[in-house]
Amino acid sequence: MGDRVPPLVVENGLYRVIKHKVGKAIQEFGLIDPGDRILVALSGGKDSWTLLHILEMLRRRAPVSFELLAVTVDPGFEGFEAGRIAAYCRERGFPFHCERTGAREIIDAHLDPRKSYCAFCARLRRGALYNLAERLGCTKIALGHHLDDAVETLLLNQFYVGTLGAMPAKLHSDDGRNTVIRPLLYVEEKQAASFARRNGFPVVSCRCPRCDIVDGKRARMKALLRELEGEDRRIKRSLLRSLHNVQPRHLLDKRLWAF
DSSP: OGGGSOOOOOTTSHHHHHHHHHHHHHHHHTOOOTTOEEEEEOOSSHHHHHHHHHHHHHHHHOSSOOEEEEEEEEOOOTTOOHHHHHHHHHHHTOOEEEEEOOHHHHHHHHOOTTSOHHHHHHHHHHHHHHHHHHHTTOSEEEOOOOHHHHHHHHHHIIIIIOOOOOOOSEEEOTTSSOEEEOTTTTSOHHHHHHHHHHHTOOOOOOOOTTTTSOOHHHHHHHHHHHHHHHHOTTHHHHHHHHTTSOOGGGSOOTTTSOO
């Protein structure tokens, strides 16, 4: 890639803040190893663009050698601007691959009307990424989930599923074929959004026919967190920190503690 990638907007310090948080996550959780070939899941949204650019800037200065490959999964929704994503990556020198899938046809044919359209689509996309990582010789898959995603998922699981869990920084798939990493775990959504906006990244919509339908439960978690932040701006970081500070003796899971 070299010097073909133009410099990012860094004068306001936001870039340094995000880079520091990503570097911290990488170091704390051992997200990148020497020789890694990392598939960066590039949806075209603000978070995935931020992830790709920050990882590239870190790659240039890292003491270990690793590769990045931006990969877009085209679900086949009418109007999805895969060409716009490809053109930007080509102009900036990012190695890029686009995979056209039949996700829309599969969803239309097999979705249980009682289940979530978005959740089914996400599972299909994740499966496609797993297969692509293996086919393209990638050792890890980097996703653009950020701090807000993690704490919202933590609350959703507690309120609606009855489990105590969120989004780990590093996850090995059940079949052992893939390793998923989340380098933006310490980055807030508003920071990624501001970074993407100030750098003029070509943010595109997935064009899903349901994309205008708000996930009501997640929206409630967002609203709850905004309300709590009005009282204490550290609330999201405190929730994330709780995942670092598990007290098994104070829980009820018999797999963790012999009652």
